[in-house]
Amino acid sequence: MLEQLRDGLRAAIKKLIYSDVVDEQAIKDFVRDIQRVLLQADVNVKIVLEITSSIEKEALRSEIPAGLSKRDYIINLLYNELVKILGNESKINFPRDKCNIILLVGIQGSGKTTFTSKLSKYLLREGYQIGIVCADTFRPGAYDQLRILCEKLKIELYGKKDEKNPLKIAIEGKKYFCEQNKNVVIIDTAGRHKEEKDLIQEMKEINRQVVPQLVLLVIDGTIGQQSYSQAKAFHDATTIGGIVITKLDGSAKGGGAIAAATSTQAKILFISTGEGADDIERFVPERFVSRLLGLGDIKAILERVKQAEIGTDETKARRIMSGKMTIDDLYEQLMQLRKFGSIRKLLELIPGMPEISDSIDTDKLEERLEKWRFVIQSMTKGERQNPDVLNASRIKRIARGSGVDEKEVREMIKQYNQMKLVMKRTKGKFLRNFLR
Ligand code: GDP
Ligand code: MG
Numbered sequence: 001m002l003e004q005l006r007d008g009l010r011a012a013i014k015k016l017i018y019s020d021v022v023d024e025q026a027i028k029d030f031v032r033d034i035q036r037v038l039l040q041a042d043v044n045v046k047i048v049l050e051i052t053s054s055i056e057k058e059a060l061r062s063e064i065p066a067g068l069s070k071r072d073y074i075i076n077l078l079y080n081e082l083v084k085i086l087g088n089e090s091k092i093n094f095p096r097d098k099c100n101i102i103l104l105v106g107i108q109g110s111g112k113t114t115f116t117s118k119l120s121k122y123l124l125r126e127g128y129q130i131g132i133v134c135a136d137t138f139r140p141g142a143y144d145q146l147r148i149l150c151e152k153l154k155i156e157l158y159g160k161k162d163e164k165n166p167l168k169i170a171i172e173g174k175k176y177f178c179e180q181n182k183n184v185v186i187i188d189t190a191g192r193h194k195e196e197k198d199l200i201q202e203m204k205e206i207n208r209q210v211v212p213q214l215v216l217l218v219i220d221g222t223i224g225q226q227s228y229s230q231a232k233a234f235h236d237a238t239t240i241g242g243i244v245i246t247k248l249d250g251s252a253k254g255g256g257a258i259a260a261a262t263s264t265q266a267k268i269l270f271i272s273t274g275e276g277a278d279d280i281e282r283f284v285p286e287r288f289v290s291r292l293l294g295l296g297d298i299k300a301i302l303e304r305v306k307q308a309e310i311g312t313d314e315t316k317a318r319r320i321m322s323g324k325m326t327i328d329d330l331y332e333q334l335m336q337l338r339k340f341g342s343i344r345k346l347l348e349l350i351p352g353m354p355e356i357s358d359s360i361d362t363d364k365l366e367e368r369l370e371k372w373r374f375v376i377q378s379m380t381k382g383e384r385q386n387p388d389v390l391n392a393s394r395i396k397r398i399a400r401g402s403g404v405d406e407k408e409v410r411e412m413i414k415q416y417n418q419m420k421l422v423m424k425r426t427k428g429k430f431l432r433n434f435l436r
Contacts, residue, residue, distance in 0.1 A: 002248060002292065005255045008037030010294050013075055022070040024060060031056045034078065042224035042256025047263060051081040079289055086285035087262045090242065090269060094128070094213065099178035101210060102186045103170075105203045106218030107193055107230075111246035113142065115218055115272055116188040117149035118280035122270075123184055124153070131182040133173030134159030135166040135206075138190035146188060153277070166190060170210050187212070196233045204237060215241045216269065219261060224253030228260035235266035242269035245283075249273045258288075327384045330416050331376050372412050374402035387413055 012033035019026045031052045038048045055077045059070075094100040102119070104112045113136070120130050132155055136142035143159045150157040158173035170187050177185045189206065193199045207215060217234040219227050231243055243261050248254040248271050261268055268283040376384065378401035383390060390398075390413060399406040 002041065002254045003250060004252050005037060005041040006292050006294070008040065009034070009078075009292055012037060013078075013293060016074060017071055022074070027056060027059045027074065030074065031059075038255065040252070042253040043259045044225055044228070044256065044263065047085055047259055051078075051085065055081055075293070079293060082289045082292070083285045085259055085262060086288065087265070087267065089282075089284045089286075090267045091282065092123070092126075092214070092269065094184060096128070096183050098213075099174075099182060100184050100214070101174055101212035102184060103203070103206060103210060103212040103215045104186065104188050104218055105191060105199060105206075105215060105234075106244075107191050107196075107199055107220075108139075110191065110218045110220040111244075111272060112191060112218045113145055113149070113188055114275060115216075115244055115246060115270075115280070116146065116186055117153060117277050118272060119216075119270070120150075120153055120155050120186060121277045122280050122282075124155070128184040129182045130155050130184045130186065131173070131177030131180070132157050133170060133177070133185060133187040135170040135173070135187050136190040137164050137166045137169065142188075142190070149277075167206060167209055170206055174210055196230050199230075200233050200237045203234075207238065213240065216244050217241060217266075218244045218246060219257060221245045221247045221254045221257040221271075222251045224256035225260045227257040228264060231261040231266045232264040235264050242267050244268070244270045244272065246272040249279070325420055327376055327379065327387050327416060330419060331372065371402075371404050371408055375399075375404060375409055375412055378402040387416060 012030055015033065016022070016026065016030045019029075034055070035048055035052045038051070039045065055074070058077050059074045104116060104119075106112050116132060120132060123130055132146065132150055134143050134146045134157060136146075143161050146159065147157055156177075158169070158176050160169060163169055166189060170189075173187065174185055187206075187210065189202070191199060191202075193202065203215065203217075206212075215238050217230065219230055221227070227245070234241055234243070243266050245254070245257050245261060245268060248257075251257075258268065258271070271281050271283050271288075273279045273281065375398060378398045383394065383398075395406055395409050395413075399409050402409075
């Protein structure tokens, strides 16, 4: 996510850390680096100058707090400034005994429908009972797009393929689900407008008639600073809104979108970093900045851990950490990791992990999990406990039993040995953070 911004910030920090002395010149260089990186990420010039002049002024002060190195002090300044421009965190917390309506608005293609499924999955995990209403009567494929997403998530969808009046569907859908005692109803709208003015008009109209508890404006992060006007118009029009910024995966302008939206004082509730149902993240400025700067943020992981309700027992964890894991352990760990979505993304969150993740072929790992399940099921208990006993003829037997190539069986054993090594080498730091 926001790779360019992240890499740029980290490079600037690294340069500062490795500079011989932190003198006036080094500070000025650092500030200039930060300026350049933020501008490249499409952050508004005014904001960039504000941040950097404040850092420069503070950093050049001769006295820094006792017990701090100048380098740490400066990095901390950067962290604080970035967090400050991103505003406060806010969170969805609906009363469970009420029927709460969420209205999603945003221009066409901004990612509303995709986000509808992400948000549903997210709220399902939080324990809400959810219904989805398809109030996009404009785009012919809209209903089917949502239907497929809903089927995957096993969430009921309300919609009518031939109805042309979105307002009518929104009202009927609300009634339909609220009568079933759902506590969250998400209404996905069409947003066929090209302009903010019309968008806000439609939003106001549905708003007035449906009376939602929360209106979310979905903004395409690739538009960068232009997000400002959308967010501002929206923020001025509703007091119960939050903002979602999508497509932050690999978007060079994402930094600008986030900065622009927050500078309107509107609250960013979520960011979205991919097309998959798990690519959703609650927006927490501190966490976000920690991740960008590479300060290794465990909080993000912990929240996901909680969400996936990981239940690894302690002794097992200890065994794995000491490098003595069995094939069963490996498999279980991999399956649990998979609950978090992409393994690679998860590894990225962990301090020091990117280096290790390079040594594991994570993409293939995910693809292979399914095959490995069959392989593991074809192994005897003894073999699973101690894979070292596997010789050519046993491998052949397992391959036959599981219907995969011998090569695949060997590959699994190789990966297993590699993971074991990594666990040992890092003393299970990876898992320990995970379980903490
Ligand atoms: P809507 O018109 O607002 O409902 O937008 P859609 O949800 O149909 O999304 C429009 C396009 O953007 C689709 O091709 C989605 O797959 C894509 N999309 C949505 N969210 C993301 C995201 O976070 N990252 C990426 N890369 N693509 C996204
Ligand atoms: Mg849509």
